[in-house]
Amino acid sequence: MAYDTYFLMKAEDVPAYVQEKIHYFNGDTLLESKEIGDGNLNYVFRVTEPSTGRSIIVKQAGPELRIAKSLHASIDRGRIESEILRIQDQCSPGSVPKVYLYDSIMKTIIEEDMVGHTMMRTALLNHEIFPLFADQITTFMVYSLLKTTDVCMEHKEKKESVRSFINPELCEISEDLVFSEPFMDYNHRNNVFAPNKDFVEKELYQDTALQLEAAKLKFEFMNNAQSLIHGDLHTGSIFINQEHTFVFDPEFACYGPMGYDVGNIIANLFFAWCNGDAVIESPEEKDIFCGWCLSCISDVIDLFISKFSVCWDENTTDTMAKVPGFKDYYLKTVLSDTAAMAGLESIRRMVGLANVKDITSITDESKRARAERIVIRLAKNYIMNRTHFLCGNDYIQAIKKAIAAES
Template sequence: MTDFNSYFLMNADEVIQYVKSKTGFFDGSNNLKCAEIGDGNLNYVFRVIDEESGKSVIVKQAGDTARISDEFKLSTNRIRIESNVLKLEGELAPGLVPEVYLFDNVMNCCVMEDLSDHTILRTALMEERIFPKLADDLTTFMVNTLLLTSDVVMEHKEKKALVQDYINPELCEISEDLVYSEPFTDHNNRNDLFPANKEWIEQNIYGDDALRFEAAKLKFAFMTNAQALVHGDLHSGSVFVKEDSTKVIDPEFAFYGPMGYDVGNVVANLMFAWSRAYVTKADEKYLSWLEETIRDTVDLFAEKFFASWKRNVTEIMAKEPGFDRWYLDTVLKDTASVTGMEMVRRIAGLAKVKDLTTISDEQQRVKAERLCLTAAKQFILNAANFKTGDEFLRVLKDSALSHNVQ
């Protein structure tokens, strides 16, 4: 039996030994079963359950390469970042993240709350399930974790110390490449285009000089704007849901960046769900709920942002009349830009979303991809124009009707 005093990638049997050795969670039970359940691009995720009591935990371990491709060499430090960020987010947004029981910097893993009674949001949306609390929960999470980790609220030296602590160069580089560079240039020849849309994408995305110029500016804003501690990968695969609960997971991409990066990712992934529902002629009640959720994600974020600002602002110059409105407008502009960038990269880049790739009818998928990309270009090229949920949603719906997606 290993003593777990030096790093190696564990298998399921070794994970059982690990939780027995490192935690008292199962009270010495010998009825433990373990399965590898991860389907993400980076890490190894195991579920350990005591079949007698039903108690269970998740063990997440970081390898030194990404599972999506051995080309991505990664520091295992990301699991430290994820563990610490989850603990901080649990303080700032109670009940909206899983509890962390243990972080181990030797084995580069963490043991955390099992959310098996929840469903991954992307899966639930593809099943056309409705979650009335979703927009409320996600906007509370974003306002609390973003505004409260910014210079507007935090003592400045304390905030700068967190910037240093959450430097995350390897994972930021993945975003810089997969979100801000390759979907507009394909310079690494890794993009995976749907054949029926390949020519259209080459003409309308790769061939759009103005779009690529905006993408270049946005890349450098992403790299240099240390505004708040962002989740960094807040898509519908990073949220667990059930009827009365929302839990945000997987903040291994966390770093100090622009607030709009998180908000835009949420909006874009709701738009993927809407696009799938629209082209496949989903139930009208579900489609209407998605539209309401997209609107509320923007509008509730703004409403809660102002309320939190009034309660929590400490920076003296941030109390100048009108500064809160100006500041939020910059966040909403970034939100629109990132909404567009996420929509482009999930279609014209390497990492796809199942919302679109599992549309079985070729013409429906063509239409879904083109309406997303048509909307994305508006969000990127005219980002300052979008300040309300209705304005975001209108672009999506107009793009669906546009001749460019017929």
Template sequence: MTVFTSAYFTMTEQEAIEYAKTRLNYFAPDAELDCREIGDGNLNYVFRLTDHKHKKSLIIKQAGPVARISDEFKLSPDRNRIEYEILDLQNKLASGFVPQVFNYDPVMNCTAMEDLSDYTIMRTALMQHEKFPLFADHISTFLVNTLLLTSDVVMGHKEKKELVKKFINPELCEISEDLVFTEPFYDCVRNEVFEGTREFAKKEIWEDPKLQLETAKLKFEFMTNSQSLLHGDLHTGSIFVKEDSTKIIDPEFAFYGPAGYDVGNVIANLIFAYVNAKYTITEDEARTDQLGYLENTIEDIIDLFQTKFLQAWDEKATEQTASYEGFKEYYLDTILRDTAAVTGLELCRRIIGLASVKDVTSIEDKTRRAAAEMICLAAGKLFIMDRKSFKTGADFVRTLKDCEKRF
């Protein structure tokens, strides 16, 4: 029998079955289990265990000491503890929007959680040009509840500072600092740049000192502004969807940072879905319909976020100075500014950085892919440089459409 209590090792599928039987009180003693390792991300191993006899299933997510994407990234397995505790907290703040967690094991660095196999990863669904009319409402509620309710506006300041300490996440923050804020903005050897886009990236991104200055400002704000407890990696690959439900997964990058970071990541990844639809849907009416849905979703997320944020502020704020006239509008304005900036950073880093997105890389026609990438880079630059001018969802969509016309 394998010993799971003495030291960490990366489990095989068979060992995950043995682990579930001996360490988790989840399946029946007579369960007929099989297991598949289904992780397709950059960092972790994800085992799906199914009991065919009792029609019951479970996910075990295990964090290793290095990233799957590259051995260059040495990571603390403590990120698994962070993920477990964040999901537990988010279930209290935004009930129904994250999977339930059942167990955390600090020796094997793994978390047992709800299986969401009846959901679809949102990136995959959007690449199949599906629509989710409730998503904007769901994600805006999740964002308001997790960002505002973990800030100094609502929490007691000492309690909040304890959470800042608890969720300090230096290894994964360093990945973000490098891959989001630094490497995409110079010709870094780790960048993976499509040849059809390289010259545009060189001229518009790497050789623009004004843009580099703004990214430096944003990097230091990211490192020093402990505003809200972030998910930290809220892209469409970290969202499970079905028609009437949304679940947010993978908060292992969580830490205290600028609230707009999460909102901007969502918007940028909808823009990737937008350029995918533009360049892969061949039938005019279907393409127009999908693009319209994505435009409306982007607008609705920004506008619903603002409405719900201000309402929650009025209902939940405890900090005395938060009631001063004009302060909540000022505070929200800074989040919108950061949302625009992070939208731009994410657009740029996914196009010319190390970690790309399938929405774009799956565009087979090289000319179309180059056009899609240049739209993202051009829009990304404007979101960063003009970040103070974005006040409504329509402002975000207008910039996207203006850049679309250029290519």
């Protein structure tokens, strides 16, 4: 089969497609294929060779988003994802799965199967801890983000890269679902937990000062082509084990404020804390898991700051970026964006179209309602006071304050 016309594959179609496109398995071997995607956008297949146990992943972009048939995105998003994975692998080797092929006709990526790793959100729902995560994720973020800015890249090359990663359909989804609808629900798609309906009305829909800050941040996101960001860097976009961290699924990649990615990590680590706090019955186990979540949040910020400084000194090419004091000024803007994005991600995951299992799986309604209120209070602090979050301890103090308000 030539595969010269796009069609949406089913699991039974994929083995022959793989054999046609790449030389990875034996040519005459029997392959098995299973659809394993549980995300909001793409169709993901694992193709396995039973005789050897070898496997590979095939991801195909469909014309409609799985999260909602009313949402559409260009199926060219696979090209963007394959290209950013190659760039990220150059910036931070071994942090992302290897791409074997991008097929521009079938809109598929054939990539490394992250064998021996578990989706991080799933692992955190099982209350596993990962002592190396803060170190590994900050290395990935610092080097993949800072190295794709004008600080480090030749400026014309960077502008060409911006053009290549224009991603209007998926950026529009972020503009709506992250920066707009959670604060006004003008499309009537928000998922608000009934016990918190009045709280959300008061704290979000009626808070015009908060809405003003969200508006400022929305237009900052749309107009600040600072860095090549992952665009959806949460614990569902990470595969992990005790030795290694993989980042994947960057189909929302675009040029934007680098704090977007860092803030997403911070928010999702706190969702894990909320789940552990609500569902772990053993006080000792709760202390261990929830304590790790908080220390990880603090470590991510502090390690990001220290590695950012080193990477800046090693890779800066722009003459004016080397002016004394500019690095500190630049970093403060990144940290402000980080706090803001932690807040935006937190709010949209509590009330927006795409909630998170860390919260929705809390079966005790009163505990879930409390967790959501803590997250929203904390998120508002992040957004309204974003310039004050300059180190890991600032986050810990804000978290303690939000928890105390619901005690």
